[in-house]
């Protein structure tokens with residue numbers, strides 16, 4: 001007899017989505033029926049929500065999601081986990097329908113016992129056609145604006161053996177690409193005297209079933225020459241690096257507690273460009289941090305324009321209680337909305353410029369659906385319908401790149 005019907009939903013980052021999928025895998029594995037999250041379904045008894053708290057907006061969307069689920073399923077018990085549940089448990093517990101808050105420590109304990117498929121595997125495979133494999137947790141840094149590292153604690157890395165086991169299972173499941181995720185992936189293994197370079201070398205040597213590997217965000221100071229060398233040594237690693245800059249003004253970087261300055265960042269970009277001429281280089285920028293003025297924004301804009309970025313993720317600073325930047329209670333001296341808009345427009349231009357470089361070129365891509373593929377260098381391509389299996393790799397020729405998107409054909 002199946003267990004009660006459960007709906008699992010998440011707000012926020014890839015790590016949170018990953019955790020939601022872990023929960024889904026666990027529920028399926030343990031005989032529960034899963035509800036889809038797109039429409040109302042009969043018989044939902046439990047909703048599990050993994051919440052994000054990275055910005056005030058993330059808090060609001062977690063609260064809105066919980067309220068929406070309660071309206072949709074008034075008789076269901078709502079259980080809340082994730083960073084939001086750990087940072088503001090009282091607020092989450094007071095929401096209608098919420099019967100349980102699962103704090104970070106407790107959640108870790110539960111997730112550690114999850115099993116997927118034949119082997120021990122807590123990668124997750126349910127809602128996407130790319131697998132995101134959680135390589136570790138936590139961050140040893142304490143950037144002045146960041147609440148997440150304060151909630152998630154120091155780096156805790158999964159062992160290389162466990163990661164290799166999970167990659168084998170995912171390869172058997174037909175995944176052509178696996179994304180390695182962690183809060184600060186560049187610090188993988190540090191607590192054991194290991195390094196991400198070592199992990200990647202072991203993955204590269206693995207012969208049985210070999211999905212290609214994409215890395216999530218890497219902090220600039222963790223991108224060493226050795227790491228770039230390993231990434232460049234094999235086509236198994238996608239030429240896609242997401243390296244958060246956060247500000248193009250040295251004074252603001254210092255206020256943020258970031259351990260690099262623009263000169264060093266620019267040198268790193270030179271190295272990345274010369275090592276991977278076709279790489280997609282993405283970055284994050286936070287606008288309107290306390291203390292920022294028109295001069296610092298102008299320097300950021302100029303710096304961003306000069307860097308070989310292929311896309312930008314631009315966020316407006318959100319004060320998070322519990323962080324040093326919140327405690328300073330300083331204000332930014334100009335218009336946050338306008339700044340964010342200007343940088344986002346710059347990101348659109350850079351993306352178009354980057355995608356146009358690959359017109360008429362063929363790249364290896366993972367098929368996300370019969371009409372959508374993602375190239376090794378992170379170009380999301382609308383393709384003419386293919387009958388090849390989703391999740392598999394195929395060569396895709398890019399035929400058009402416009403501000404709205406990119407189109408291509410499977411060769």
Ligand code: SF4
Pocket residue numbers: 139140141142143146147148149183184219
């Ligand atoms: S490196 Fe990233 S996760 Fe770590 S403290 Fe800084 S912003 Fe937070």
